[in-house]
Amino acid sequence: MIDVKQLKYFVTIAEEGQITKAAQKLHIAQPPLSQQLKQLEEELGVPLFDRKAKKMELTAPGKAFYEKAKRLLAQLDDAVAEVKEIEEGTAGTLSIGCVKSCFYYLAQAIRHFHEQAPNVTFHLREGDTFSICQLLYERRIDIGIVRLPIDSADYDVIRLPGERYVGVLPAQWKTGQPSLCMRDFADWPLLLLHRVHGAGQYERVIEECRRHGFEPNVLCECPDATILLSLVAQGLGATIVPQSTVALFRLPGIKVLEIIDSSMTAEAAAILDRQRYLPKSARTFLDVLQTVAARAAGEQHEER
Amino acid sequence: MIDVKQLKYFVTIAEEGQITKAAQKLHIAQPPLSQQLKQLEEELGVPLFDRKAKKMELTAPGKAFYEKAKRLLAQLDDAVAEVKEIEEGTAGTLSIGCVKSCFYYLAQAIRHFHEQAPNVTFHLREGDTFSICQLLYERRIDIGIVRLPIDSADYDVIRLPGERYVGVLPAQWKTGQPSLCMRDFADWPLLLLHRVHGAGQYERVIEECRRHGFEPNVLCECPDATILLSLVAQGLGATIVPQSTVALFRLPGIKVLEIIDSSMTAEAAAILDRQRYLPKSARTFLDVLQTVAARAAGEQHEER
DNA sequence: TTGCTTCCATATCTTTTTCGTATAGGATGG
DNA sequence: CCATCCTATACGAAAAAGATATGGAAGCAA
Numbered sequence: 170m171i172d173v174k175q176l177k178y179f180v181t182i183a184e185e186g187q188i189t190k191a192a193q194k195l196h197i198a199q200p201p202l203s204q205q206l207k208q209l210e211e212e213l214g215v216p217l218f219d220r221k222a223k224k225m226e227l228t229a230p231g232k233a234f235y236e237k238a239k240r241l242l243a244q245l246d247d248a249v250a251e252v253k254e255i256e257e258g259t260a261g262t263l264s265i266g267c268v269k270s271c272f273y274y275l276a277q278a279i280r281h282f283h284e285q286a287p288n289v290t291f292h293l294r295e296g297d298t299f300s301i302c303q304l305l306y307e308r309r310i311d312i313g314i315v316r317l318p319i320d321s322a323d324y325d326v327i328r329l330p331g332e333r334y335v336g337v338l339p340a341q342w343k344t345g346q347p348s349l350c351m352r353d354f355a356d357w358p359l360l361l362l363h364r365v366h367g368a369g370q371y372e373r374v375i376e377e378c379r380r381h382g383f384e385p386n387v388l389c390e391c392p393d394a395t396i397l398l399s400l401v402a403q404g405l406g407a408t409i410v411p412q413s414t415v416a417l418f419r420l421p422g423i424k425v426l427e428i429i430d431s432s433m434t435a436e437a438a439a440i441l442d443r444q445r446y447l448p449k450s451a452r453t454f455l456d457v458l459q460t461v462a463a464r465a466a467g468e469q470h471e472e473r
Numbered sequence: 474m475i476d477v478k479q480l481k482y483f484v485t486i487a488e489e490g491q492i493t494k495a496a497q498k499l500h501i502a503q504p505p506l507s508q509q510l511k512q513l514e515e516e517l518g519v520p521l522f523d524r525k526a527k528k529m530e531l532t533a534p535g536k537a538f539y540e541k542a543k544r545l546l547a548q549l550d551d552a553v554a555e556v557k558e559i560e561e562g563t564a565g566t567l568s569i570g571c572v573k574s575c576f577y578y579l580a581q582a583i584r585h586f587h588e589q590a591p592n593v594t595f596h597l598r599e600g601d602t603f604s605i606c607q608l609l610y611e612r613r614i615d616i617g618i619v620r621l622p623i624d625s626a627d628y629d630v631i632r633l634p635g636e637r638y639v640g641v642l643p644a645q646w647k648t649g650q651p652s653l654c655m656r657d658f659a660d661w662p663l664l665l666l667h668r669v670h671g672a673g674q675y676e677r678v679i680e681e682c683r684r685h686g687f688e689p690n691v692l693c694e695c696p697d698a699t700i701l702l703s704l705v706a707q708g709l710g711a712t713i714v715p716q717s718t719v720a721l722f723r724l725p726g727i728k729v730l731e732i733i734d735s736s737m738t739a740e741a742a743a744i745l746d747r748q749r750y751l752p753k754s755a756r757t758f759l760d761v762l763q764t765v766a767a768r769a770a771g772e773q774h775e776e777r
Numbered sequence: 778t779t780g781c782t783t784c785c786a787t788a789t790c791t792t793t794t795t796c797g798t799a800t801a802g803g804a805t806g807g
Numbered sequence: 808c809c810a811t812c813c814t815a816t817a818c819g820a821a822a823a824a825g826a827t828a829t830g831g832a833a834g835c836a837a
Contacts, residue, residue, distance in 0.1 A: 171549065172477050174795095189813060201796050203815060213553060215560040219750045220814075223805075228750040229566070229615075230559040237552035241545060245475065248541035249517060255534040256519040262533075311533075446523045446532040478824095493784055505825050507786060524785070526833045780837085787830075794823070801816075807809095 173245065175209045176238045178202055179217065183235045186224045258450025259286050265454075266294040266301040266310040269394040270362060270370075271437050273413035274329065274465065275314055278458040285457070289450050297392045299366035305442055311451045314458070316369055316411075317436040324440040327455060330466035331434030334374070335412045336426045339404040348427045355383035358406035360397050363390035370435060374409050377433050398423060411435035413465055437462070477549065479513045480542045482506055483521065487539045490528045562754030563590050569758075570598040570605040570614040573698040574666060574674075575741050577717035578633065578769065579618055582762040589761070593754050601696045603670035609746055615755045618762070620673055620715075621740040628744040631759060634770035635738030638678070639716045640730045643708040652731045659687035662710035664701050667694035674739060678713050681737050702727060715739035717769055741766070 178195065185191040188206065192199040210217050217231035227235060254260035267275045272295075279291060294304055298315040305313045305324065319326070336349045344353070355378070363371040371390060378385040388406045391397045394414050401408050402422035412435075415425050439455055441447060482499065489495040492510065496503040514521050521535035531539055559565040571579045576599075583595060598608055602619040609617045609628065623630070640653045648657070659682075667675040675694060682689040692710045695701045698718050705712050706726035716739075719729050743759055745751060 170478055170481075171553065174474055174476070177474075187813070188815095197795095198797050199813085200798085200815075200817095204795085207815085213556055213560075215556050216750050219748060221748055221804090223813075225814090226612075226749075229752045230556045233559055233565075234552060234556045237548070237555070241548055241552065244541070244545055244548070248538060248545065249475065251541070252517055252519050252534045252538045255537055256517075261537075445530075446520050448533045491784070492786095501824090502826050503784080504786075504788095504827085508824085511786085527784080529785090778837100780835100782835080783833085785830105785832085788828085790825105790827080792823100792825070794821100796819105796821075798819090799817085801814105803812105803814085805810100805812080807811100 171209065171212055173242070175205055175212075176242055178205050179209055180235065180238050180242065182206060182218070182225060183227055183231070186226075188225065254288070256449050258289060258448060258453045260288040261448060261450055262290050262292055263312070263448075263450050263454055264292040264294070264310040265312045265314065266296060266304045267314040268298055268301060268316055269295060269418075270316060270411055270414040270435075271314045272394075273417035274437065274458060274462050276417060277461040277465070278454065281461060282454050282457045286450060286453065297364050297366070298369060299364060302440065305440060308442065308445070311441075311447070312454065313440040315438060315440060317438050318369065319438070319440065320367075323443060325443050327439040327441070327459070329437045329439065329459065329462040331436045332412050332466060334409050334428060334431065334433050334435055335415060336407060336409055336428050337398065337401050337415055337423050338407045338426065339401055340422050340424045341404065342407075342424075344426065348429050350430045351377060351381040351428060352383065352430075354378060354385060354407060354409065355381075357386070358388035359385045360389045360391065360400050360406045360408040361385075361387055362394060362397060362408075362410060363392060365392050370411075373433065377431055381430075394418060411437075416465075475513065475516055477546070479509055479516075480546055482509045483513055484539065484542050484546065486510060486522070486529060487531055487535070490530075492529065558592075560753050562593060562752060562757045564592040565752060565754055566594050566596055567616070567752075567754050567758055568596040568598070568614040569616045569618065570600060570608045571618040572602055572605060572620055573599060573722075574620060574715055574718040574739075575618045576698075577721040578741065578762060578766050580721060581765040581769070582758065585765060586758050586761045590754060590757065601668050601670070602673060603668060606744065609744060612746065612749070615745075615751070616758065617744040619742060619744060621742050622673065623742070623744065624671075627747065629747050631743040631745070631763070633741045633743065633763065633766040635740045636716050636770060638713050638732060638735065638737050638739055639719060640711060640713055640732050641702065641705050641719055641727050642711045642730065643705055644726050644728045645708065646711075646728075648730065652733050654734045655681065655685040655732060656687065656734075658682065658689060658711060658713065659685075661690070662692035663689045664693045664695065664704050664710045664712040665689075665691055666698060666701060666712075666714060667696060669696050674715075677737065681735055685734075698722060715741075720769075 181195055182188055182191040182202070185194060188202050189199050192202040195202065215230045216228055217234060218225040219228055251260065265275065294310055296304065298319055301313040301315050302319060304310045336354065338344065361371050361374055375385060389400060394410060395418050397408055398415065398418050398420050402420045439458055485499055486492055486495040489498060492506050493503050496506040499506065519534045520532055521538060522529040523532055555564065569579065598614055600608065602623055605617040605619050606623060608614045640658070642648065665675050665678055679689060693704060698714060699722050701712055702719065702722050702724050706724045743762055
């Protein structure tokens with residue numbers, strides 16, 4: 170079976186014009202090189218060189234094979250380099266699925282990661298937590314970014330720092346203070362994020378309202394943060410969302426106010442298929458994501 | 474060092490989806506295949522598969538490498554096939570240098586050879602015997618076709634059948650008989666082939682004239698048969714050339730007559746660089762050339 | 778859950794291949 | 808004609824690849 174080693178040997182001999190010099194260049198002794206060449210010629214069934222007294226000269230088939238061999242070796246090197254680049258995360262594609270309320274993290278992370286690894290391209294998918302998990306299971310995405318809680322049986326869950334919820338009101342609404350209490354929401358129609366499948370933030374917010382002694386008036390539930398916020402901008406009602414959600418989708422016509430008497434935190438996480446090999450680009454991206462999330466959490470504390 | 478064998482193994486595993494089946498297909502045991510794969514992954518520094526319970530699944534770098542590897546293996550096969558084709562003479566290029574007075578042989582040989590090996594292309598060079606030898610020495614041509622005698626020290630000489638000389642006269646010249654004697658040339662201005670370097674047919678014809686008791690009146694000597702014959706066609710004089718020479722360059726305005734009282738033969742030969750590997754196409758071509766020359770000689774005898 | 782099956786990984790031994798040293802043979806040039 | 812340079816062959820040593828035996832994890836069925 171023809172071997173890469175034989176190709177390298179052959180190419181070197183062809184370029185050096187003699188076996189002895191080629192052997193030196195290859196850091197092997199001369200006899201084995203003679204043998205390898207002989208073996209290659211036998212495998213091909215074709216003499217590759219005319220053995221002249223002072224120099225080996227390529228035959229017609231030899232010339233043709235030299236060109237091919239050189240090309241093949243170069244392509245092999247390329248292939249190896251590319252594989253390593255993909256592994257190192259300096260090239261390749263990263264597929265990420267993200268719930269909309271976490272796009273702020275994602276956008277920041279992509280921006281920072283792109284500075285480190287400009288050759289990595291992204292495929293983004295959007296959906297609610299359930300569908301993101303589904304995509305991950307189907308291997309359509311490498312990383313999912315979702316809101317907790319989730320059923321974590323099949324995934325590695327990398328928790329991101331929790332963040333506070335904020336109240337979002339139509340800009341024209343009058344409020345006495347520059348901040349809100351949970352009790353304020355008792356009188357307003359509420360628009361809330363709600364997963365299509367399973368329990369999540371929605372249930373948590375309802376729970377919090379009840380803890381503050383009122384049953385919320387939920388006008389609309391919707392799984393998509395941008396739709397929700399645009400409805401708020403239309404003046405339909407107020408909503409309670411994680412802070413980062415409005416950091417990205419800060420539409421005109423809404424105002425964002427702190428809720429001072431609630432310690433609810435929205436938790437997000439990056440999730441991974443446990444059984445799957447993760448390219449280094451993905452691992453690096455996760456680091457970046459965590460850094461971004463941590464900084465966002467820090468800023469939040471400062472504001473407070 | 475990455476090995477073709479490893480690539481084949483890897484591709485097979487990738488296609489079979491599991492090591493055990495791949496090992497069966499490759500006719501080796503399973504453990505060595507596991508080891509080879511492991512080794513390849515170590516050399517690349519990248520895991521190529523996710524080991525899942527029931528099937529091996531390619532990682533992102535693995536997918537990329539699979540495509541490259543498959544392509545490389547195909548190209549290697551192509552390269553080997555091409556080299557063998559060139560060796561077998563079913564492809565490649567054949568460079569031939571030929572003196573003009575032998576082009577008849579060459580044309581016939583090329584025509585027949587082309588039927589056998591339509592993928593072989595030709596590079597033709599023309600010159601006198603000396604320059605053809607020179608081209609062969611410089612490896613600009615694979616085969617030379619020349620008139621004897623030559624200095625045969627450095628070449629393998631493959632003699633072609635000898636052929637008779639014929640007299641060529643301007644068409645308008647009146648001759649009593651349908652054939653000629655050497656003596657007839659005593660009265661005519663002669664145009665003769667003459668090598669630029671060294672001795673050859675010219676000297677032989679002069680010698681033959683003297684043997685017949687006259688000193689030829691050489692009006693013009695010239696190394697190129699077509700020029701010579703066109704001068705004859707212009708009525709400038711007569712010439713004596715090998716029969717095959719006029720067989721190809723039968724210009725209007727000349728007539729060809731047998732010389733009945735001379736047994737001079739013109740000898741041609743194919744010559745080869747002794748120290749050089751000869752592709753099979755060249756060897757096959759030589760066979761065809763000899764067949765063609767032999768048949769030409771046969772026809773000549775019949776005519777006679 | 779238990780037991781069975783399937784498949785990958787590891788360990789060890791055997792065989793094959795490859796390499797290095799020593800040496801012979803052929804061509805070239807002074 | 809000898810010295811030199813290069814290639815080819817012979818043979819022992821080292822390295823690599825393969826086969827067999829075995830262990831362990833995961834799926835599947837009872």
